[in-house]
Amino acid sequence: MFLSAKEKEIIANLFASIANELANNIDSFNQDVLVSQMELLLNYSNRFYNSQSINHDIITPLDKLIF
Helix, strand or coil: CCCCHHHHHHHHHHHHHHHHHHHCCCCCCHHHHHHHHHHHHHHHHHHHHHHHHHHHHHHHHHHHHHC
8 A cells, every 4th residue: 555655654654643642651441542542543544544435436548448
């Protein structure tokens, strides 16, 4: 999967947030925060993947028409 510079930055920031949360003192909210961050990571991953699938579905037929 190809990621743009902005998409890479989003994913890298999410991993940094997860790492930061794991490095913090454990409290009653750590699990909830980590689960939310991981869910956000999965949602962004789905978004990026699906946007590439949509582009591929459009570009392939156009390539066949042009070439």
